[in-house]
Amino acid sequence: MWSPRGRSAPDACPGTRRVHAAADGNLARVRVPGGRLHADxxxxLAAATTELADGALELTSRGNVQLRGxxxxxxxxxxxxxxxxxxLPSESHERVRNVIASVLSGRVGGGLVDVRALVxxxxxGLCADPALGGLPGRxxxxxxxxxxxxxxxxxxxxxxAVPGGAVAVLLAGTDTGVRVxxxxAASTALLAARLFLAESTAQHSTAWRLAELDDGVPRVTARLRAALDPALLVPPGDLTIPEAPTRAPVGPVAQVDGRVALALVVPLGRLTGAQLAALTAAAGTGSDEINITPWRTVVVPDLSTGEAERRLATLAAEGLVADAAAGWVGVTGCAGQPGCAKALANVRTDATLVHASASPGAGDLPVHWVGCERRCGRPADRHVEVLASIEGYxxxxxxxxxxxxxxxxETAAAIAAARRGK
Incomplete structure (x- = not known):
């Protein structure tokens, strides 16, 4: 059986200069560290996709964006x-700027550190280090x-961030016992990335992810602990680590400063030209910022209560979803036909027919539609998979x-049962 440890070549993850040739034209992926974009x-991006691509902007499972066609x-x-x-601050590093950060950090309660400056x-630091341009695009x-x-x-x-004002360093989701x-924190994370490259070189490996190295986590952990001041170290394993990401907020979100953020589901992660224009206009009435999340949602922060109400009506009219009970909440999918030559079905059309008028129950699991067994864009958390085949889903x-x-x-009935964990 094939294993990721057996990868024989560097990853071919697309960027903006090295694009992917898809059935509907080239695909370019733009990294957005922390998901933060200014309105301009x-x-x-909207002008670029209108004039150079297919006119829409896609959101990815890592909070990045891509242009198709x-x-x-x-x-x-x-x-x-x-x-x-x-x-595009660095062409040599553009594919490695993969950074997911807490949504609305510093704006909502519950966080221990405002991580925006850390991002x-x-x-x-990533872009300033030539060696880190050699990280895999994954x-x-x-x-x-x-x-x-x-x-x-x-x-x-x-x-x-952990209680007491420190930041814990994790490798492949495992506690290293490093507290800074x-x-x-940023310089320590970059050191860990350099040590991944050093271990990859020592193993003559083309691994795309740290966990794909032989004993990757313990070996890179040992390198990291050896490189740091012992005062920064505690015995590893005393930290409770979330096993899955939490769901993104949907709808109006109260900020600690009294303002409001609008968290909106983008059906199947595809923003149309009209939706992009409405989002840009909405951001202009707040702090000119828009957040892209790995749940394929967008967040417009820093709106007054009245402005949030007005903008919500406009954004909803364009097809963005702010109702947590709407059928699109938790539903994602790959490109499917005709954009992907390997797909066995037009999953976007079929998913729309199933979910556009659905009403998921509280706590229902997310759903991810895929056109082939490559399972592109699959969520990191527990979810229902809908896989196309020549015989149906x-x-x-x-x-x-x-x-x-x-x-x-029949597919809709099976999904409804599976979302309830049945």
């Missing part, structure tokens, strides 16, 4: 536009403010498949 950056040879112009917008420090950092919302993504290098102050929960559904009605 979103506007630049990019015309051949348009990579250079896209890169120039992204550089001008501040979205910036990590990204700047290598992932998470920065969790202590609420546990993103630690469960199982990053290669994770930072988790917030100002030291197969619904599975916890790796246990149900009989294939020949019709969408």
């Amino acid at each position: 950056q979103l506007d630049a 990019l015309r051949a040879g348009a990579e250079r112009e896209l890169a120039a536009r992204l550089y001008a917008a501040g979205l 910036d420090a990590l990204d700047e 290598f992932l950092f998470t920065i969790d403010d202590g609420r546990g919302d993103v630690t469960g993504f199982g990053a290669d290098v994770g930072l988790l 102050s917030p100002p030291e 197969q619904v599975s929960l916890d790796g246990r498949p149900r009989p294939r559904s020949a019709t969408l009605e």
Whole structure:
């Protein structure tokens, strides 16, 4: 059986200069560390996809964005536009800027540290180190403010704020016993990434993720602990680590400063031109910031109560979802046909027919639709999988498949049962 430990080549994860050739044209992925965009950056992305690609913007499971249907040879112009917008600070490092951070950190209660400055420090340090440009495009950092919302993504290098003012360093979701102050956290995470590269070199490995190395976690942990002041070390394993990410908020969210953030589900993670324009306009009435999340939602923070009510009506009219009981909450999918040549079904169309008018119950599990066994974009947490085959869809929960559904009605019934854990 194939194992990721047997990878024979570096990863081919797309960026903006090295694109992926899909059935519907080239695909470019733009990294957005921490998911934070300014309104003018979103506007630049909207213009780029309108003029160079298919007119929409896709959200990924790591809080990044991508353009599909990019015309051949348009990579250079896209890169120039992204550089001008501040979205491409380093061409040599653009594929490795994979950073997921706690949503609305510093704006909502429950967090122990406002991690926004930490995200910036990590990204700047990453781009400043030529060696770290050699990280695989799948290598992932998470920065969790202590609420546990993103630690469960199982990053290669994770930072988790803990009581007492310290930040714990995790490797592949495992406690290393390293505790640093917030100002030291970014540099320590970067050190851990360098030690991953050192261990990869020692093993002559082309592993994409730290856990794919032979004994990767203990070996890189030992390297990290040996490189640090013993005063920063505690016995590993005394920390309760979230096993899965928490669900993203949906709807109006009260901020600690009295303002409101609007958290909106993007159906199947695809933002249309009209939705992009509405989001940019909404952000302009707040702090000019928009957050992209790995749950394929968007958050517009820092709105007054009245402005939030007005903007919510406009955004909902464009098809963005702020109702936690709506059928699109927790539903994601891959590109499917016709964009992907390997897909066996038009999963977006079929998912729309099943979910657009559905009403999930409280606590229902997320659902992810996939067009083939590569399972692109699958969530990190427990979810129901809907897998296309030539004989219909197969619904599975916890790796246990149900009989294939020949019709969408049968698929919908199987999904409804599986979402309740039945």
